[in-house]
Amino acid sequence: MKAVIEASGIVTRFGERTIHDGVSLQVHENEIFAILGESGAGKSVLMKEMIMLLRPNAGKIVVLGRDLSAISFQEAQHLRREWGVLFQFGALFSSLTIAENIEVQLKEYTRLSKRMRDKLVRSKIALVGLDAHVGALYPSELSGGMIKRAALARALAMEPKLLFLDEPTSGLDPVGARNFDKLIVELRQMLGITVVMITHDLDSIFNIVDRMAVLADKHVVAQGTLDEVLASTHPFVEAFFKNEYTKEKFADKLKGRGVDVQ
Amino acid sequence: MKREFIAWTKNRDRLEVALLGEWTLRSAGEIEALIQQLPKAENIVVDVSGITDFDSAGILLLSEYVEQARSRGVHIEVINYTDAQQELYKMLQEHMVEKIVPRKQGFFEELGKATVQLVRDTKDFITFLGHLVVSFWYGITHPKTLRYKETVYHIYQSGFNALVIIGMTAFLVGMVIAYQGAVQLAKFGADIFIVDTVGISIVRELGPMITAIVIAGRSGSAYTAEIGAMKITEEIAAMRTMGFDPYNFLVLPRIFALMIALPLLIFFSDIIGILGGMVASKMVVGISFDQFISRLQEVLEVKHYILGMIKGPVFAFIIAAIGCFRGFEVSDNTESIGLQTTASVVNAIFLVIAFDALFSVIYTEFGL
Numbered sequence: 001m002k003a004v005i006e007a008s009g010i011v012t013r014f015g016e017r018t019i020h021d022g023v024s025l026q027v028h029e030n031e032i033f034a035i036l037g038e039s040g041a042g043k044s045v046l047m048k049e050m051i052m053l054l055r056p057n058a059g060k061i062v063v064l065g066r067d068l069s070a071i072s073f074q075e076a077q078h079l080r081r082e083w084g085v086l087f088q089f090g091a092l093f094s095s096l097t098i099a100e101n102i103e104v105q106l107k108e109y110t111r112l113s114k115r116m117r118d119k120l121v122r123s124k125i126a127l128v129g130l131d132a133h134v135g136a137l138y139p140s141e142l143s144g145g146m147i148k149r150a151a152l153a154r155a156l157a158m159e160p161k162l163l164f165l166d167e168p169t170s171g172l173d174p175v176g177a178r179n180f181d182k183l184i185v186e187l188r189q190m191l192g193i194t195v196v197m198i199t200h201d202l203d204s205i206f207n208i209v210d211r212m213a214v215l216a217d218k219h220v221v222a223q224g225t226l227d228e229v230l231a232s233t234h235p236f237v238e239a240f241f242k243n244e245y246t247k248e249k250f251a252d253k254l255k256g257r258g259v260d261v262q
Numbered sequence: 263m264k265r266e267f268i269a270w271t272k273n274r275d276r277l278e279v280a281l282l283g284e285w286t287l288r289s290a291g292e293i294e295a296l297i298q299q300l301p302k303a304e305n306i307v308v309d310v311s312g313i314t315d316f317d318s319a320g321i322l323l324l325s326e327y328v329e330q331a332r333s334r335g336v337h338i339e340v341i342n343y344t345d346a347q348q349e350l351y352k353m354l355q356e357h358m359v360e361k362i363v364p365r366k367q368g369f370f371e372e373l374g375k376a377t378v379q380l381v382r383d384t385k386d387f388i389t390f391l392g393h394l395v396v397s398f399w400y401g402i403t404h405p406k407t408l409r410y411k412e413t414v415y416h417i418y419q420s421g422f423n424a425l426v427i428i429g430m431t432a433f434l435v436g437m438v439i440a441y442q443g444a445v446q447l448a449k450f451g452a453d454i455f456i457v458d459t460v461g462i463s464i465v466r467e468l469g470p471m472i473t474a475i476v477i478a479g480r481s482g483s484a485y486t487a488e489i490g491a492m493k494i495t496e497e498i499a500a501m502r503t504m505g506f507d508p509y510n511f512l513v514l515p516r517i518f519a520l521m522i523a524l525p526l527l528i529f530f531s532d533i534i535g536i537l538g539g540m541v542a543s544k545m546v547v548g549i550s551f552d553q554f555i556s557r558l559q560e561v562l563e564v565k566h567y568i569l570g571m572i573k574g575p576v577f578a579f580i581i582a583a584i585g586c587f588r589g590f591e592v593s594d595n596t597e598s599i600g601l602q603t604t605a606s607v608v609n610a611i612f613l614v615i616a617f618d619a620l621f622s623v624i625y626t627e628f629g630l
Contacts, residue, residue, distance in 0.1 A: 094595040094596045094597055095595075095596075095597050097364070099362050099364075106287075110287060110288075110290055110291045111291025111292070111294075111295075112290050112291050112294055112319075113294060116290070116294055116319075116322065116323065116326070118361070118362070119322055119326065119358075120287075120318070120319055120322060121362070122358055122359045122360075122361070122362065123318060123322065123354055123357055123358050125359050125362075126356075126357035126358050126359045127353075127357045130359070131359060132359035132360045132361065132362050132363075133362075133363075135359070135362035136362055136363060136364050136365050138595070139595070140593065140594050140595040158287060159286060159287040159317040159318060159319055190349065190350055190353055191317065191318070191350075
């Protein structure tokens, strides 16, 4: 199994406060990988370090075979075209329409004709389940769920091999959230992409995530498939996965995995 | 290294095209140009077995080529495709929205919108003023509800922190007036009248106006941006739900603060402006500081000072009220903060100058 992202010994400090103290994880090719942890555990910070928005104080991150600590400007620019990032609140450019938002990188980085660019934009808009008329609207005219979808379409515009999602289902209604999950699985299958996401959504974790890393106490306290993570007895894992709610809702999934379900 | 994406052979009516290499977005621009160069034929066979890598951009290029050929009545066939390619092709066929029609605006539509906007702006401003008067009155009759801490904070921000820039501007303006005036007056041998020119023009007109313009650019814009950002982050909505009146919490402290700070700044700018004139007079026509000051005491009546100072609170009210009003007008996108801030400064400066003209007319009518 080829590793798409390899982080080892990440240390992050903000002033006096240590966020990560030796965090290591591997993301394999073509899997849906989740980063979990309580608020303030440094999930977003870790993701920002992977996409070169922040630099860790120590440690090494290799993304798609490139070491981020010793990357040249050219290489970094190249790498940025290989991944797509979905920000938690969309981060769509408010001065551009949705179609222009999706098109902006195609315009900047390819020599495709306007006609082909339009076609790609239209296919991306359809792919995320939006209507054509949404393409002509501005982000401020969209609802939260539509913004998420439009932002996903923009993240997919450059046909990335690697997709970063920051809480993709937060702020969506349950039906919308499950559709979003389905969409991610479909995209993974069809486009052969690797997905790294931060999520708290138990449905996503139980249903679509292949492997995950649990961040707590500045470390990765559990990493691997659901089975492997459930084997951990760390208090956060216990509280997050083995509470009254999950025991009732995901009884069938937990039962086969050695968790005591009444 | 020259990569190859398309190879073809032509036998009479039959064109055999072999697609090679990476049909991905990275090479899509190049491939699109190559497709344009393919010769026309009645029968086309496209062999895709040579494709090593593909994504939706590549598939779309191919399907576009096939569709165009079909629409010309050409018999075209794609052979040797893999399941994955077929699947992606099918998915792309299913997932395609119709053409996106941009919302166009004609001249008249824009003119109409701008007119309606203007009317709406005016109406909103009158509403704002009405609301403000009510809050103002309530604040004055219930002084306990006033936000003294915020007011002091804004006096510090808009007043004290502006001293340096106001001082520098006033000094330079004073110097320029003296320079220009002294050269002209020296022609008549009336050098000493430069003191009258500098003293009266600065205290009556230039001091208040220059200060107000600098403050409109400095504090008016800040008020708009602050309140606008709070509107976007829904802080103002949150305040309303808690029963905090944004006029009382945001607008009144800023207006009171500026109405206190601006007259003080004008006083400061009067002194520095006259100092600038004094320095320039000594340099150009050699009037000593002693001469200058004793002449100043003779000609600069207190009424000039008072007439200048009266403008202070009026200008302050204009700047702060417009700054806050424009802040509330911000709609929920980042671009509108910029637009409203610009509008805030432009409106405030224009109104300051217009009111200054109005004061001049009134003063002249009353023979002051």
